[in-house]
Amino acid sequence: xxxxxxxxxxxxxxxxxxxxxxxxxxxxxxxxxxxxxxxxxxxxxxxxxxxxxxxxxxxxxxxxxxxxxxxxxxxxxxxxxxxxxxxxxxxxxxxxxxxxxxxxxxxxxxxxxxxxxxxxxxxxxxxxxxxxxxxxxxxxxxxxxxxxxxxxxxxxxxxxxxxxxxxxxxxxxxxxxxxxxxxxxxxxxxxxxxxxxxxxxxxxxxxxxxxxxxxxxxxxxxxxxxxxxxxxxxxxxxxxxxxxxxxxxxxxxxxxxxxxxxxxxxxxxxxxxxxxxxxx
Amino acid sequence: xxxxxxxxxxxxxxxxxxxxxxxxxxxxxxxxxxxxxxxxxxxxxxxxxxxxxxxxxxxxxxxxxxxxxxxxxxxxxxxxxxxxxxxxxxxxxxxxxxxxxxxxxxxxxxxxxxxxxxxxxxxxxxxxxxxxxxxxxxxxxxxxxxxxxxxxxxxxxxxxxxxxxxxxxxxxxxxxxxxxxxxxxxxxxxxxxxxxxxxxxxxxxxxxxxxxxxxxxxxxxxxxxxxxxxxxxxxxxxxxxxxxxxxxxxxxxxxxxxxxxxxxxxxxxxxxxxxxxxxxxxxxxxxxxxxxxxxxxxxxxxxxxxxxxxxxxxxxxxxxxxxxxxxxxxxxxxxxxxxxxxxxxxxxxxxxxxxxxxxxxxxxxxxxxxxxxxxxxxxxxxxxxxxxxxxxxxxxxxxxxxxxxxxxxxxxxxxxxxxxxxxxxxxxxxxxxxxxxxxxxxxxxxxxxxxxxxxxxxxxxxxxxxxxxxxxxxxxxxxxxxxxxxxxxxxxxxxxxxxxxxxxxxxxxxxxxxxxxxxxxxxxxxxxxxxxxxxxxxxxxxxxxxxxxxxxxxxxxxxxxxxxxxxxxxxxxxxxxxxxxxxxxxxxx
Numbered sequence: 001x002x003x004x005x006x007x008x009x010x011x012x013x014x015x016x017x018x019x020x021x022x023x024x025x026x027x028x029x030x031x032x033x034x035x036x037x038x039x040x041x042x043x044x045x046x047x048x049x050x051x052x053x054x055x056x057x058x059x060x061x062x063x064x065x066x067x068x069x070x071x072x073x074x075x076x077x078x079x080x081x082x083x084x085x086x087x088x089x090x091x092x093x094x095x096x097x098x099x100x101x102x103x104x105x106x107x108x109x110x111x112x113x114x115x116x117x118x119x120x121x122x123x124x125x126x127x128x129x130x131x132x133x134x135x136x137x138x139x140x141x142x143x144x145x146x147x148x149x150x151x152x153x154x155x156x157x158x159x160x161x162x163x164x165x166x167x168x169x170x171x172x173x174x175x176x177x178x179x180x181x182x183x184x185x186x187x188x189x190x191x192x193x194x195x196x197x198x199x200x201x202x203x204x205x206x207x208x209x210x211x212x213x214x215x216x217x218x219x220x221x222x223x224x225x226x227x228x229x230x231x232x233x234x235x236x237x238x239x240x241x242x243x244x245x246x247x248x249x250x251x252x253x254x255x256x257x258x259x260x261x262x263x264x265x266x267x268x269x270x271x272x273x274x275x276x277x278x279x280x
Numbered sequence: 281x282x283x284x285x286x287x288x289x290x291x292x293x294x295x296x297x298x299x300x301x302x303x304x305x306x307x308x309x310x311x312x313x314x315x316x317x318x319x320x321x322x323x324x325x326x327x328x329x330x331x332x333x334x335x336x337x338x339x340x341x342x343x344x345x346x347x348x349x350x351x352x353x354x355x356x357x358x359x360x361x362x363x364x365x366x367x368x369x370x371x372x373x374x375x376x377x378x379x380x381x382x383x384x385x386x387x388x389x390x391x392x393x394x395x396x397x398x399x400x401x402x403x404x405x406x407x408x409x410x411x412x413x414x415x416x417x418x419x420x421x422x423x424x425x426x427x428x429x430x431x432x433x434x435x436x437x438x439x440x441x442x443x444x445x446x447x448x449x450x451x452x453x454x455x456x457x458x459x460x461x462x463x464x465x466x467x468x469x470x471x472x473x474x475x476x477x478x479x480x481x482x483x484x485x486x487x488x489x490x491x492x493x494x495x496x497x498x499x500x501x502x503x504x505x506x507x508x509x510x511x512x513x514x515x516x517x518x519x520x521x522x523x524x525x526x527x528x529x530x531x532x533x534x535x536x537x538x539x540x541x542x543x544x545x546x547x548x549x550x551x552x553x554x555x556x557x558x559x560x561x562x563x564x565x566x567x568x569x570x571x572x573x574x575x576x577x578x579x580x581x582x583x584x585x586x587x588x589x590x591x592x593x594x595x596x597x598x599x600x601x602x603x604x605x606x607x608x609x610x611x612x613x614x615x616x617x618x619x620x621x622x623x624x625x626x627x628x629x630x631x632x633x634x635x636x637x638x639x640x641x642x643x644x645x646x647x648x649x650x651x652x653x654x655x656x657x658x659x660x661x662x663x664x665x666x667x668x669x670x671x672x673x674x675x676x677x678x679x680x681x682x683x684x685x686x687x688x689x690x691x692x693x694x695x696x697x698x699x700x701x702x703x704x705x706x707x708x709x710x711x712x713x714x715x716x717x718x719x720x721x722x723x724x725x726x727x728x729x730x731x732x733x734x735x736x737x738x739x740x741x742x743x744x745x746x747x748x749x750x751x752x753x754x755x756x757x758x759x760x761x762x763x764x765x766x767x768x769x770x771x772x773x774x775x776x777x778x779x780x781x782x783x784x785x786x787x788x789x790x791x792x793x794x795x796x797x798x799x800x801x802x803x804x805x806x807x808x809x810x811x812x813x814x815x816x817x818x819x820x821x822x823x824x825x826x827x828x829x830x831x832x833x834x835x836x837x838x839x840x841x842x843x844x845x846x847x848x849x850x851x852x853x854x855x856x857x858x859x860x861x862x863x864x865x866x867x868x869x
Contacts, residue, residue, distance in 0.1 A: 029401060031357070031360070036364075060355055060356070060357045060360070062357070062361055062401040062402040062405070063401075063402055063403065063406065065397060065398055065399060065400040065401070065405065065406065065409065066397050066400065066406060066409055066410075066444075067394075067397035067398030067399070067400070067409070068398065070397070071398075090446065092353065093353075094352075094402065094403035094406060096446075097403070097406065097444075097445055097446050098406050100446060101406065101410070101444055105397075170355055171353040171354035171355035171356065172353060172355070175652075175748060178652070178673055178747055181671050181672060182671060183664075183667060183668045183671045183855060184668060184671070184672070184739070184743070184824070184853070184855060185853055186743060193748075198748050199746060199747075199748065200746070201744070201746070201757075202672075202743045202744070204743070204822050204824075204869060205820070205822055205851070207820055208869075
């Protein structure tokens, strides 16, 4: 009997990692006009960005229902000694709240702990991977939770955007509003800090932005785990990964901003996520 | 038709209501003593019809609810989420009601709650699913419901809804649900029939929705009422209309509280488009003492209308003595002038809401803007450059430059005016750096000087501003940004001179790179070319051209097109600088 780990689809965990760690993913709804999809289930990232760039409708996301959480917990709870359900920052989404309600309602024989990651994307994913690794050792719920808490303070995600348009239209621009500018062209860079989107930098070109991402990772080093993320530029992500490879012993993961997250970062987003080592 | 009271709730539809009355009924327990009216009760089929009507009414207004949606996140989908949730709830009610013996209100409500739990969409849907869960608890075991049951169900719905969110916030759909429950209790104790009680509940919901604007600052700022709250009002109104035997098709329920939403132009997109174009303008607040005015106590409706002609997001409150006006406008002076016509303006403020101010502010300095931990003070001359620094988040731009150096006092005063303890000064000229240092010494604040010696360096530094970060990390980031930029300038020689091995004559164009004369000649284009060649700009480099006052816009555009051809691989951007004396400033990075 082990503790099972659940995340929402905004964690952007690659399928291989989901499989390797046996993590359960609850999808958000992604809506284009009147058409609804389950993030990553009946809508792939390729199809999502194709629709996004076709540009008829701005997409929107909707949190999973309490009932969907109940159903998932009741299924996952069978044969588990506990469930840890890690979700996107409650400051930008109601997903964590729905998870808390679902945990309360679910008829499961083991305890369920919902965690507000105060993160988005692989910030959540990195926390879930830590949780899974600790769970695999047979650790109990409190031990895993304390490791998740430690990971949460060591996770940092930085993103270079092509445009702020999607973050703004999606209502999640937060403090990155300060990056809106019209007189001089630059590429907006953002970070998730304390659960909200914050401005990070305004490089004049994408090339300089990529350099800033590298500089940021070097600043945050040493790191236990490194992730490179992209929405529509896999080659650029691989090149960035190669440039960062010397910073970590574990091979960096390349992940993709999925439909849910892509609703806010849009095409052309490139990012890094790190789990800093405990020593720093 | 409008959201008006139903004319005669007891006529024309008795057949659909069952009259169950009398002693022994468990439902009369809550009736106040002494009042004995035959209780009109609603059965399961009727409940399903009512919820169906509620769903239809909500759906026909969902674009308006979407447009109102600014809280908790302005993503404009509250109407869609609530409609989808209600559509599922209505379908469940219809299916359950048609099952015959199992079609009592208790069973119908339970079916609705179950379906809502699974099909709820978004935050508002999650709250709605809890709402229906409470309703089903209140109706548990009943075949039909009366006024007291309605009160009980809405009370349970309130408890469930509040319990359904981690940190309940007032001024939202929760507040509207609570008010509806309160009214249902009042109506039940007053011995009202279900139709009358529901009508009163609707009216109370409408009033409460109007009041949400004053409860949540974000709603007041956007000039809207709560979207979810209005959605709840629509649900209640749809149920009430159906019970009164009226159609909901074609019914238009106005948004309470005067928040005007053009159904063709969604407010949200207007709201965001404004943000796109830096059109928020000034958040203007004016307090007027109207006691001494010729007409004491002006009609607030008239004031609202008049202000509405001048500004957006209008909120006007007041009484016979004081009137407070809140509005967003690009021209606060106009609004203040109007306010002066009402009485004595005792307080007024105009705060610039644009994080991305555009070509505004040709004046001596810009106005206060919202800032984080740190404020930036910069020197610049020329409307374009002043606007650019403002655009990049500079708190105050002091009009000054090479030929018009600002005084220590000018800089010191700007530092004091800054709203934060930490201030960074960008002198943007060699001759201003000492004055900036002196001003910093005079100040009791924490002042960092990034010794920028050109506008181009200043722009690079301002781009590195992170108002969330502290003084030291900002200063460090700016210094390193400045180091990555080379500054070029093209102007006219004011005397005959040989400098750095280049000879020039009065009236010739000269090109200067980081303080060194590198090109001279009679033609502007040739000097520009020489300067750029000298800078060694190549592939992937970016050159920003700031067009000065001496150059006309079409000439600059032509020059730019020529440069793009001439220097393959270099990226060019042309910005309207408006600086005096210098034809072009070039930032090479």
